[in-house]
Amino acid sequence: MTATAERPSKADTRPKSVVRLGDRVFSTATVLSGSLILVVLVAVALFLIVQSIPALTAKPGEIPQGAKSFWDYVGPLVFGTIWAALLALIIATPLALGIALFISHYAPRRISQLLGYIIDLLAAVPSVVFGLWGVLVLAPFIQPFYSTLVDKLGWIPLFAGPVSGTGKTILTASIVLAVMILPIMTAVMREIFLQAPRLHEEAALALGATRFEMIQMAVLPFARSGMVSAIMLGLGRALGETLAIAIVLSPAAVVNLHLLTSQNPNTIAANIALQFNEAQGVGLNTLIASGLILFVITLLVNMAARFVVNRRKDFSGAN
Amino acid sequence: MSVAVRNTSTRTNTLTAGKLPKGAPWGLLIVSWAIFVVIFLLLEASGTTSDFNIVGALFFGTILFDILIVVISMVVEGGRKAKDRLVTSLVATAFIVTLLPLISLIYTVLSRGLARFDSAYFSQSMRNVIGDGGGALHAIVGTLEITAIATLISVPIGLLTSIYLVEYGRGRLARSITFFVDVMTGIPSIVAGLFAFALFSLLLGPAYRAGIVGSIALSVLMIPVVVRSSEEILKIVPNELREASFALGVPKWLTIVKVILPTSIAGLTTGVMLAISRVIGETAPLLITTGFTTSMNYDLLMDRMMTLPVFVYTQYANQGPNATPFVERAWTGALVLILIVMALNLLARLIGRFFAPKLSR
Numbered sequence: 001m002t003a004t005a006e007r008p009s010k011a012d013t014r015p016k017s018v019v020r021l022g023d024r025v026f027s028t029a030t031v032l033s034g035s036l037i038l039v040v041l042v043a044v045a046l047f048l049i050v051q052s053i054p055a056l057t058a059k060p061g062e063i064p065q066g067a068k069s070f071w072d073y074v075g076p077l078v079f080g081t082i083w084a085a086l087l088a089l090i091i092a093t094p095l096a097l098g099i100a101l102f103i104s105h106y107a108p109r110r111i112s113q114l115l116g117y118i119i120d121l122l123a124a125v126p127s128v129v130f131g132l133w134g135v136l137v138l139a140p141f142i143q144p145f146y147s148t149l150v151d152k153l154g155w156i157p158l159f160a161g162p163v164s165g166t167g168k169t170i171l172t173a174s175i176v177l178a179v180m181i182l183p184i185m186t187a188v189m190r191e192i193f194l195q196a197p198r199l200h201e202e203a204a205l206a207l208g209a210t211r212f213e214m215i216q217m218a219v220l221p222f223a224r225s226g227m228v229s230a231i232m233l234g235l236g237r238a239l240g241e242t243l244a245i246a247i248v249l250s251p252a253a254v255v256n257l258h259l260l261t262s263q264n265p266n267t268i269a270a271n272i273a274l275q276f277n278e279a280q281g282v283g284l285n286t287l288i289a290s291g292l293i294l295f296v297i298t299l300l301v302n303m304a305a306r307f308v309v310n311r312r313k314d315f316s317g318a319n
Numbered sequence: 320m321s322v323a324v325r326n327t328s329t330r331t332n333t334l335t336a337g338k339l340p341k342g343a344p345w346g347l348l349i350v351s352w353a354i355f356v357v358i359f360l361l362l363e364a365s366g367t368t369s370d371f372n373i374v375g376a377l378f379f380g381t382i383l384f385d386i387l388i389v390v391i392s393m394v395v396e397g398g399r400k401a402k403d404r405l406v407t408s409l410v411a412t413a414f415i416v417t418l419l420p421l422i423s424l425i426y427t428v429l430s431r432g433l434a435r436f437d438s439a440y441f442s443q444s445m446r447n448v449i450g451d452g453g454g455a456l457h458a459i460v461g462t463l464e465i466t467a468i469a470t471l472i473s474v475p476i477g478l479l480t481s482i483y484l485v486e487y488g489r490g491r492l493a494r495s496i497t498f499f500v501d502v503m504t505g506i507p508s509i510v511a512g513l514f515a516f517a518l519f520s521l522l523l524g525p526a527y528r529a530g531i532v533g534s535i536a537l538s539v540l541m542i543p544v545v546v547r548s549s550e551e552i553l554k555i556v557p558n559e560l561r562e563a564s565f566a567l568g569v570p571k572w573l574t575i576v577k578v579i580l581p582t583s584i585a586g587l588t589t590g591v592m593l594a595i596s597r598v599i600g601e602t603a604p605l606l607i608t609t610g611f612t613t614s615m616n617y618d619l620l621m622d623r624m625m626t627l628p629v630f631v632y633t634q635y636a637n638q639g640p641n642a643t644p645f646v647e648r649a650w651t652g653a654l655v656l657i658l659i660v661m662a663l664n665l666l667a668r669l670i671g672r673f674f675a676p677k678l679s680r
């Protein structure tokens with residue numbers, strides 16, 4: 001600002017920095033497309049809120065399934081969504097960590113690329129295919145194990161009976177979810193592990209560390225933020241996953257922690273997919289409002305995860 | 320003299336002493352598997368179990384291997400090495416355990432999908448089909464068109480945004496874009512579908528269903544994926560390249576176009592292809608935005624349009640009185656979907672390989 005106030009004197013021989021047209025156009029285009037993302041996000045939120053208002057202010061009797069109020073309707077769905085996603089994460093996180101380490105640091109160099117390709121490919125298996133597989137292959141296969149579990153360990157509340165005869169339980173749905181989010185978590189973690197500084201790894205090995213100690217000292221600290229972001233991606237997918245759940249789960253409007261019964265809490269997304277085409281009037285608004293709740297939940301999860309990632313930015317090593 | 324000879328024959332090699340031989344873990348793994356295959360065969364022969372369970376045998380054999388290798392290593396090699404072996408075997412176990420459902424999935428899709436993998440499937444729609452026959456031509460065309468439009472929308476926006484974030488972005492705008500791209504990554508697909516549905520129902524009435532609505536929904540899902548992956552790739556372009564280019568007096572935008580993008584083109588392509596393959600199988604947003612139909616429709620702007628994932632879902636969910644042809648068509652649809660994705664991936668690899676610059680790693 002001060003430079004423009006002064007008149008350039010003849011003695012000032014410093015070359016003026018040229019503002020090139022290409023630079024101007026290019027940087028403007030990048031700023032615009034960046035801002036467009038913010039606009040879209042605001043539009044999504046605004047629309048959901050506007051469309052939700054009729055459901056939030058609805059009188060008893062207008063909400064479908066005889067719920068007293070919107071919160072009464074959405075409560076079990078929220079519980080089901082979080083419960084299924086948490087179960088899936090508990091199953092998937094250790095497996096993803098192991099499989100990513102296996103590909104990046106344990107498998108022989110020659111086949112690791114092939115293994116990486118297989119995982120990349122599976123990241124793209126559509127949810128509807130996982131759903132088909134879950135209901136037609138996994139559920140019948142795993143049902144006998146459920147029966148045994150309920151017989152032997154039924155005194156643990158998680159495994160309380162009566163056992164589902166079809167295997168279409170929340171545990172099956174969570175296993176399918178876990179398999180679905182595994183590839184994407186693995187792909188992200190593997191990329192991060194492969195980027196760990198080679199010299200640090202070699203230094204650790206040269207000091208006599210075993211392979212695990214090398215990974216502990218050189219790879220994991222470097223990859224921590226990447227791992228959080230992988231888990232976050234997995235959680236995001238698990239929370240919003242629709243059709244696999246809609247196909248696999250046999251739902252009911254209940255809140256319970258039983259893994260193996262046929263009375264399972266449904267998830268928000270699956271509920272929307274199953275009801276949307278028949279809904280009308282306040283019913284449609286109710287579904288959209290439940291979509292807003294899902295949106296808020298994923299927003300909170302992402303913000304929490306982002307907070308962790310930012311706090312560890314010094315270690316991210318991406319500079 | 321004779322003493323010396325006797326010494327060398329009994330003296331252990333100090334370099335390999337206290338270590339398991341090289342092939343020991345593999346041998347042990349095969350032995351553990353064999354043990355459980357035998358156990359399961361015996362159980363079957365004695366009538367305890369009805370049929371032979373290869374998955375169970377491999378699973379329990381792998382766990383037995385984990386226990387054995389740690390105990391043996393603890394005895395022979397000591398604590399630190401045993402810990403290393405434990406982690407190695409756990410990591411390998413994770414891989415094997417994960418492969419089991421994945422192999423099962425691929426095997427099922429292949430074996431059941433091939434039943435209807437015939438020319439009729441690729442040359443006919445489902446118009447006036449109530450039982451046998453019919454095909455998914457309308458769904459395949461719909462999927463390709465909708466995904467192509469979504470890609471055309473998302474890639475420029477996503478790529479430019481990631482360039483902004485890495486090369487230009489400083490201050491509050493860049494920080495909030497990074498933050499909200501993360502938030503957008505977590506948008507559930509069904510919410511994106513609801514958004515596109517409402518956008519067009521505001522403009523054109525609530526009964527409007529068309530392919531373009533689905534494209535918008537898909538690009539809402541695709542943009543953040545493209546941004547995130549491109550951003551990661553652009554970040555690892557060595558700073559020396561930028562500095563060298565600036566030192567030669569190259570303008571910033573030319574540096575980006577001629578130096579940074581070519582350096583990272585392989586990674587960018589892989590990212591875009593992964594983004595495409597992520598959205599090409601999305602079912603939920605298309606189910607509520609483009610609807611479903613049994614007829615051909617090439618027009619993105621008018622009328623309902625079938626897509627392959629929705630086709631698979633409707634074939635499963637709305638089975639006719641005779642379920643078999645419907646389930647068969649669903650599996651074949653799944654197979655075609657997976658094949659399309661595989662072709663995309665392969666293409667991405669080839670492009671990546673041919674255009675990748677030689678970097679040190």
